[in-house]
Amino acid sequence: MSPNNNNQGMQKRMLVMTLVVFAFFLAYEFLVLKPQQEAKAKEQAQQTQQAQQVTSNQAPSIANEMNQAPQMVQGDVNTNSVNVAPALGLAPKNVAATVTTNKSKYEIDNLGRIAQVTLLETKYVNEDQKQIQLFDLNQLRPLEVRFSDANINEEAFKTNVVASQASVDATQNKQELVLTQTLSSVVVTKTLTFYPDGHYDVNVKTSTPQTFFLTTGFRPNVLVDMYADHGALLKLNDGTLTTFLDGDMEKTESLTGVKFASAFDRYYTSVLYNFDKSMSVSVMKDGNKDPQMFIHGNGDLTVSGYAGPKEHILLHKLNPELVDVIEYGFFTFLAKPMFVFLQFLQTYIGNWGWTIVALTIIIKLILFPLSYKGMVSMQKLKELAPKIKDLQTKYKDDKQRQSAAMMELYKKHGANPMGGCLPLILQIPVFFAIYRVLLNSIELKGAEWIFWIHDLAEMDPYFVLPILMGASMFLQQKLTPNTLQDEMQKKIFQFLPVVFTFFFLWFPAGLTLYWFINNVFTIGQQYYINSVFEKQKAIKK
Structure with a gap:
């Protein structure tokens, strides 16, 4: 074959490839993504209606699907699984405490979880000109604690926490919020320290040794589209990044030596991290094969966290390694x-x-x-x-x-x-x-x-x-x-x-x-x- 024919053949393949790629994007946008968004909006409306009917003393049922639970890292605990509990729908009466920082407002629910994060900066508004909120009403919530003991876990989802104060102002200085949950056989103390820039430290301690799990919650759901990745991202001690994208989880994965675990959409993240003492994390799938992350704890666990926009300057100030939360795909080394x-x-x-x-x-x-x-x-x-x-x-x-x-x-x-x-x-x-x-x-x-x-x-x-x-x-x-x-x-x-x-x-x-x-x-x-x-x-x- 002549060089000219070779050249024409390559040009033809490039043209065909370009057209195929764009045809795929357009078809996906109108035939797949748009119907999914409409179905999701309908589902969210139904969930909102159901959530408004939930009373303050109701708790989610505990599922017995043991194969859906995260597996324990060898040598960490003696049990093999943790029970799965669906998230509790948020109603106004379920808010136990509200924390205000310079950048965001955290709402803590009656089970000691982050129910909602509202971004306060004026630029973070949605198409309705309302301040952006990161989480859906009915989803796995950040800082939810689950126990490997099924009896304790079931009781924990039926017992309200007691907050040290109902309203916390952390706009000027760091402030502490203590959440106490008294169960029949153990007292769980969750101490949260919030900072003006919106990040926080969290310590979970049990009065008797107990194996438990702390989650980042399901990713923020502000902007999820076909153009950017969304799911779970973890950084390990060797510097490698491991990503689990929505819809791709097939089985539970357990990782050791984890520096941070980030649940993310295009612009926002809910991340837990510890750069001094690495974490063990299990990543399990939900009903949609989306990733959910659980950090292993045994009696006493301390990590730091942040829920908000993936701003490079802020993440770098918290820790230079946290900028890896911003993921650019295959060309990250150049981006x-x-x-x-x-x-x-x-x-x-x-x-x-x-x-x-x-x-x-x-x-x-x-x-x-x-x-x-x-x-x-x-x-x-x-x-x-x-x-x-x-x-x-x-x-x-x-x-x-x-x-x-x-x-x-x-x-x-x-x-x-x-x-x-x-x-x-x-x-x-x-x-x-x-x-x-x-x-x-x-x-x-x-x-x-x-x-x-x-x-x-x-x-x-x-x-x-x-x-x-x-x-x-x-x-x-x-x-x-x-x-x-x-x-x-x-x-x-x-x-x-x-x-x-x-x-x-x-x-x-x-x-x-x-x-x-x-x-x-x-x-x-x-x-x-x-x-x-x-x-x-x-x-x-």
Whole structure:
């Protein structure tokens, strides 16, 4: 097969792959995700109605499905399982204490669990302009304690805690809240210390030695979509990260040497951590095969926790290793330093929108040598296209001579049939890293840019940026030399700006802004190279 045919085959496969990927995303959005969201909204409405009927002295029933319980780590305890208890629906009368910090309000229910966390900063509002709340009413709640002894566990879910105070103000200084649960054979004392920045320390102690489990709770359910991962993330002593995504849990997994356990959605987390003494954690599936994490305790357990947005600066202040709670996927090794640089630029620029513009320009300048080589190669191939076609016609019955003649032609004119693809392939990791950074950066929440863009983490309300992005992509195509020989491939390629525009309608404005600026500077680079080639052609004439 000739190099040119090889090149055309690769281009065709790239086009087909691109269209298949986008078709999948669009089909998933409208045929799978949307019906799921509608069904979930209906289910939540039913759960809310049921929760309002729950009285303060009611407790969830204890399930006897032992195979669904987390298995004990060898040597940790003598029992093999812990009973599973469904979460108690929240009603106003079930709140035992309320804790207010500078960033959030914690509601502690009558079983000593975190029933709800409301974010207090003005930028954290939902589409109804109400302050964001992290948790659903009927789900596994953070700081729930379960016992391996079935009798104690059953009694614990029927016995209210006694709070040392009903209202705690931790906006200025750290404050302590003590929750005491007196059972027939043991007294459970849960001491919570809250800090102004929203994080807390928790110590769970039993009056007699008992094996118990403390959970992070089910992940926040503020923004769960097809574009970002959500589930459970654990960091081990060796620095490795282990992720269990929603819907993927098949069996209970037990891990030792755990530094932190994070239940997360796209922007928010409920995390428990201990960097001084590592934890043992069991991860079990719920009815939807979603992960639920339980930290092993034996008589006395101390950890720290945080429930809120995955803000890089705050997590770094709590502990530099906690920034690993922000997960960027396969290209994390590139995305992490890129976000640090983005944040560095923002400290000087002061506006996240213009910071994205500046980052895009800087990256385009750094990658310009690669882009230049690719664009020059495409221009040379365009110039040689008529000669290549003549050779294909001349040697249509002798592929070997055709291949040799074309190789000689490429060598004579310094052209590389793969020269346009390789620079692009080398830039793909950078583009994906930026994509993941802008997709997962909660810092863009509530960040204004200009005029109509009041939140870079939300879609453009008037679709101006997606349309500009599509138009710039169309113009970029017109300026870029097209080496495709097949007319059908050309038409498919020309249709891509429409597909991309439609796809970006619901993307965060910050991400669309990056893509638009990237296109604008690519157009500038292509125009410059086209001008250079035109001048060279004029000189040769």
